[in-house]
Amino acid sequence: MIGGPLTVSALALVVFGLILAFFGYRLLRFFLAVAGFVCGVMIGYAVLPRLGVHDPQLLLLLALGVGILGALLAFPLLTLGMFLLGAVSGALVAQLLGLQPSTFALLASMVIGGILAVALQRPLLVLLTAFDGSALVWIGIGGLFHPLALHRRFWPGTPMRPIVNISEALFWIFVLVMTLIASGFQLRDTGPHRGRMKRARE
Helix, strand or coil: CCHHHHHHHHHHHHHHHHHHHHHCCCCHHHHHHHHHHHHHHHHHHHHHHHHCCCCHHHHHHHHHHHHHHHHHHHHHHHHHHHHHHHHHHHHHHHHHCCCCCCHHHHHHHHHHHHHHHHHCHHHHHHHHHHHHHHHHHHHHHHHHHCHHHHHHHHCCCCCCCCCCCCCHHHHHHHHHHHHHHHHHHHHHHHCHHHHHHHHHHC
């Protein structure tokens, strides 16, 4: 009985993983909204009971509300987070270069680092979506062969089991090779030349 719905779930993971791996950046707003919603719900379930919310229905509604908020804030916060991460990196580089006594040099390094991080946002996100999608494809394929293992992995309160009884090295080979292929496809599909080709056809 458990194999039927879990087989469908495994197939859904494979399809979702393929779309994420090869079209993650093109569908970035959608995937960010999904990620923000999931993270918001998880945070809601983790934090709200500590604030005294124990009624299951109220907890579910509030967690869904936090999830919707996370979905709405995911895209603008991503850009802000990328800028701040670059700014911290710029400050670290400035310190390593011995520029920390100069306030202007430190601030300039932070601004430059933040701008570079936002400018390099596309390749970083392409790599992350390709990797995450590849991992989901592996998990989904494993779930097709071992539905019960998929159930044990994602059902709360059950021990974690390997999705497929194959060496960890094979997992990394599969994921890294697929990540490279999917990243190359995404970079080609979303590169500047795509706009030029589209304008040329028009």
